[in-house]
Amino acid sequence: MLLETPRTFRDRPININDQGQRNWIYAKQPKGKWYARRTVVAWIAIAFLVFAPFVKINGNPLMLFDVANRRFSIFGQMIWAQDSYLLALIMTTTVVFIVLFTVVFGRLWCGWACPQTVFLEMVYRRIEYFFEGNYRTGKPQKEMTTKIFFLKLAKHATFILVSIFITNIFLNWIIGPEKLWAIITEPIHDHLFGFVAMIALSLFYYWIYAYFREQVCTMICPYGRLQGVLLDSKSIAVIYDYKRGEPRGAKAKGDCIDCHQCVSVCPTGIDIKNGSQLECINCTACIDECNIVMKKINKPENLIRFDSVQGIETGNSSIFNARTYAYSAVLGILLVILAVTLVNRKPIETSMLRVSGSIYQKVDSVTYSNIYLLKIINKTLVDKSLQIRLIEPKRGKIQLATGQTLLKAQGILESVMIANIETQDLKGKSTPIQIGIYEGEHLLGVYTTNFLGPAN
Ligand code: SF4
Ligand code: SF4
Missing domain, CATH: 2.60.40.10 (Immunoglobulins)
Structure with missing residues (x-):
């Protein structure tokens, strides 16, 4: 469908300007039912990350990735280096599951359960809103007063404390709570390497969440790059109903009034009205924001919603097609092989x-x-x-x-x-x-x- 409203399409990441410098994204805090749901999912994800290494199943930690000693515990199943075939099978099954999940639901994982987004959006950004307020409402702040300086200082001090906490979570998954406790409680010289690693990791997390931020999702993460090959017109994703919204504008016939609110709330800074983009992490913030606008102008909600291109075009949003059947069959076979292999493992x-x-x-x-x-x-x-x-x-x-x-x-x-x-x-x-x-x-x-x- 040809859009009547002129617009620009990008030939560079949204957060890089004409001079090649960083464009900081000052996303407004979302509010609405999707944000509330996402908050619940995020806290469940954080609870899992924090407690999984402590929970024991038959004496094994629920999750442990002890790379140094080449032993891994996945949902309480201890896998040793000698079980590399099992590890390869688990990884293959996981990859097929991710592919199937992505083909059907797009980049849902990124916006809802990925630790990077969960910590950035639900912890660090909320700390930012707490100290600096939601005053930016999507715009950079202009002047620096003494009060704002100290608020920023407090924010960064809190960022550092949270980064140390995240380092501890990560180390719990890698070395286990017992060894981490030894590093924390025993003299530093007994665990010099561990102590230096803790400091380096904490600084790294601080840098990621205070400075690098959404660029992890938009520039580094290989999963984001896969969207181009995994998604098709039947994949469900956060999508703008261009049939209903266009032509857009305050006095135009379409439902979109071009208020830009969906962009101001986007943590990756994109305009979803330009269609599915690599940077979209399916966080649903734009759905909530647009719904607020629709309510104000007495139009039906969900101008932006979870749907597929096929759903917008034909009204048929079915996720069942040859591709999902094929991936589901492969996944089913792999799960059976995995279960049989686990049951028949040598003692x-x-x-x-x-x-x-x-x-x-x-x-x-x-x-x-x-x-x-x-x-x-x-x-x-x-x-x-x-x-x-x-x-x-x-x-x-x-x-x-x-x-x-x-x-x-x-x-x-x-x-x-x-x-x-x-x-x-x-x-x-x-x-x-x-x-x-x-x-x-x-x-x-x-x-x-x-x-x-x-x-x-
Ligand atoms: S928030 Fe909704 S109405 Fe406003 S620009 Fe975005 S899509 Fe259009
Ligand atoms: S376009 Fe919407 S769903 Fe995608 S990242 Fe931006 S706010 Fe989130």
């Missing part, structure tokens, strides 16, 4: 490596030995008393240098392991042997390796 994970540089040792006239490094991970939530036995050949002996066979729940047993094999069982330079890991008489796993011996 222990074993690795056995020959001690570097070692070949074989002659113990006595009939026995040779090889030395290995044994590592067993207990992936279960119960302690295990293990026995390591030789399965093949039948004769021979296995000894652990540590002598330890108790493996704590989710613990790791690392030991030098000596295998003694009799000469008559050797098949030349390399003989395959099988080692069984037992709990009582229950065989938990079999490991096959090679035993080196003298050439016949």
Whole structure:
């Protein structure tokens, strides 16, 4: 449809001016039912971010991404580095879910649940409104008085405190509450790296939320860039009903009076009337603001609303089409594979490596030995008393240098392991042997390796 009202389209990000400098966006505080709903969702998201590492399911944290120790807890399911296939499966499933979600609902995640938006819009910007008021109503402030200077100072001091808090939330997810507590309570020199990381992260968050702000969503985040390929005319997004609104203007026939209120409230500074744009995070602030305007001029609400281009054009906003069916089918298959894989996961994970540089040792006239490094991970939530036995050949002996066979729940047993094999069982330079890991008489796993011996 051709619009009669002339307008400009951008060839650069909205927050960069002709001289290539930053155009600061002074978004007015939204109000209305969508903002109220978003506030509830945001506080649920913040509560999840804060408390998820503390909540335990069968002894595992609800969420933990311990990259340094390569162990991850996702909804209480502990995943180790050895379960990389599982991690890959979870990531693939997540990506397909995100794609499906985006194809159907656009960039809803960004405006409603992404930690960047949640903290910026619901915490930092509210602090800003508290200290500086909503006086800007979408416009930059002109003069700097002593009172405003001190209010700004207080605002930035609060920003720094909140940034330290967010750093602690982040670290809880990465290292877990116990290690974070140790960094906080024990002498600094015992955790110098952790302490420096905390300061650096806090400064980083302060910079992001006080200075960089919406540019994370509009310039950095790769998810935003994907919208161009994921959205189509059937995707639901915040959209301006151009059929109803145009031609716009105070005295024009369309319902839009071109009051610019939807732009003044937009946290990314765009004009939704120009159509779907990469910078739109689907925050719904413009819906609320336009509804206020519509009420004032006695026109029906939802000139800007959640709808699809197809919905505006034909009145049919159905989200069901071949693409959503196809993605849903792929997602369903992946979820089934994931569930089966999780249920059938081995309770222990074993690795056995020959001690570097070692070949074989002659113990006595009939026995040779090889030395290995044994590592067993207990992936279960119960302690295990293990026995390591030789399965093949039948004769021979296995000894652990540590002598330890108790493996704590989710613990790791690392030991030098000596295998003694009799000469008559050797098949030349390399003989395959099988080692069984037992709990009582229950065989938990079999490991096959090679035993080196003298050439016949
Ligand atoms: S707030 Fe509504 S009426 Fe005002 S410019 Fe935006 S779309 Fe038009
Ligand atoms: S255009 Fe509307 S929904 Fe999109 S970011 Fe701006 S205010 Fe939010």
